[in-house]
Amino acid sequence: xxxxxxxxxxxxxxxxxxxxxxxxxxxxxxxxxxxxxxxxxxxxxxxxxxxxxxxxxxxxxxxxxxxxxxxxxxxxxxxxxxxxxxxxxxxxxxxxxxxxxxxxxxxxxxxxxxxxxxxxxxxxxxxxxxxxxxxxxxxxxxxxxxxxxxxxxxxxxxxxxxxxxxxxxxxxxxxx
Numbered sequence: 001x002x003x004x005x006x007x008x009x010x011x012x013x014x015x016x017x018x019x020x021x022x023x024x025x026x027x028x029x030x031x032x033x034x035x036x037x038x039x040x041x042x043x044x045x046x047x048x049x050x051x052x053x054x055x056x057x058x059x060x061x062x063x064x065x066x067x068x069x070x071x072x073x074x075x076x077x078x079x080x081x082x083x084x085x086x087x088x089x090x091x092x093x094x095x096x097x098x099x100x101x102x103x104x105x106x107x108x109x110x111x112x113x114x115x116x117x118x119x120x121x122x123x124x125x126x127x128x129x130x131x132x133x134x135x136x137x138x139x140x141x142x143x144x145x146x147x148x149x150x151x152x153x154x155x156x157x158x159x160x161x162x163x164x165x166x167x168x169x170x171x172x173x174x175x176x
Contacts, residue, residue, distance in 0.1 A: 001050055001053060001054045001057075002054060002057060002058070003025070003054050003055065003057065003058035003059075005054070006021075006050070006051065006054040006055075006164070006168075007021050007022060009168070009171075010164065010167060010168075011167070011171060014163075014164070014167045017160060017163050017164050017167060020156070020160045021160055021161075021164060024039075024153070024156060024157050024160055025039075025058075027153045027156075027157070029147070029149050029150050029153050030150055030153050030154065031116075032062055033062075033063060033064075033067055033112070033113075033116055034116050034119055034150070034154070035059075035062075035157075036059035036060075036062040036063045036067075036071070037059075037063060037067060037070065037071035037074070037112070037116060037119075037120045038071075038119060038120055038123050038153075038154045038157045038158070039055050039058070039059045039157055039161060040055060040056055040059050040060065040063070040068070040071040040072065040075075040120075041071045041072070041074045041075045041078075041120040041121075041123055041124050042055075042075075042123050042124065042127060042157055042158040042161040042162065043055035043056065043161050043165070044071075044072060044075035044076075044124075045075045045078070045079065045123075045124040045127040045128060045158070045162070046127060046161055046162045046164075046165035046166075047165065048165035048168050048169055050168050050172075051161065051164055051165045051168055055161065066111040066112060067111070067112045067116075069111060070106075070110045070111045070112040070116070070117055070120070071120055073106045073110060073111075073117075074110070074117055074120035074121045074123075074124055075120075075124050076106075077104060077106050077107060077121070078121050078124035078125055078128065078130075078133065079124070079128070080102060081102070081104065081125075081130070081133060082124070082125055082128035082129070082130035082133050083128070083130075084100060084102060085130055085132045085133050086128070086129065086130040086131070086132065086133070088132070089130070089131060089132040107121075114140075114144065115140070115141055115144035115145065115146060118137050118140045118141045118144065119137075119141050119146065119150070119151070119154050120154075121133070121137045122134060122137035122138055122141060122151065122154060122155070123154045123155060123157060123158035124158070125137055126155045126158045126159070127158050127161075127162045138151055
C-alpha cells in the first residue's frame with residue numbers, strides 16, 4: 001500500500017489523522033533526513049505491518065542506506081530501552097542505580113548524525129511512553145541545536161503515526 005493509499009483508507013472518523021498525516025509529510029522545520037527517519041522509526045514502533053510498509057515505501061527512498069538502518073535501529077534499541085528504563089523509573093528502589101547490563105552500542109555509533117538518531121529515539125520513546133527516555137533524548141537534541149519546534153514536530157509525527165496504526169488495526173479487526 002502506498003502512503004497516499006494509506007491516507008485514503010482511513011475512515012471518516014479518522015479524518016483529522018488523514019489531514020495531519022498529509023501535512024506532517026511535508027513538515028518544514030525538520031531536515032529531509034530527520035523527517036523521513038522520524039516517520040520510519042515511529043511506524044516501526046507502532047507495530048502495524050500495513051502502516052510500516054506504506055511509510056517505509058514512501059520515506060525509505062529519501063534516506064541513505066545508512067540512515068534507513070539507523071532509523072530502524074532507533075526503533076529497535078528504544079523498544080528495549082523504553083521498557084527497561086520505564087521500569088527503573090516507575091519502580092525506583094535500587095533498580096535505577098544498578099547497571100543495565102544491556103548492549104546499546106548503536107547509540108554510540110548510529111551511522112548518522114547523533115542529533116538525528118536521538119530525535120528518532122525521542123519519537124519512539126514518546127510512542128512507548130517512557131518519560132525518563134523522553135527527558136534524556138529531549139535534552140540531548142536541544143543541546144545538539146534543535147529547537148522546541150523541531151522536537152514538537154517529531155513528537156507530532158510519532159503521535160499521528162501511532163494513532164493511524166491504531167485505526168488501521170481497529171478497522172482490520174472490525175472487518176474480520
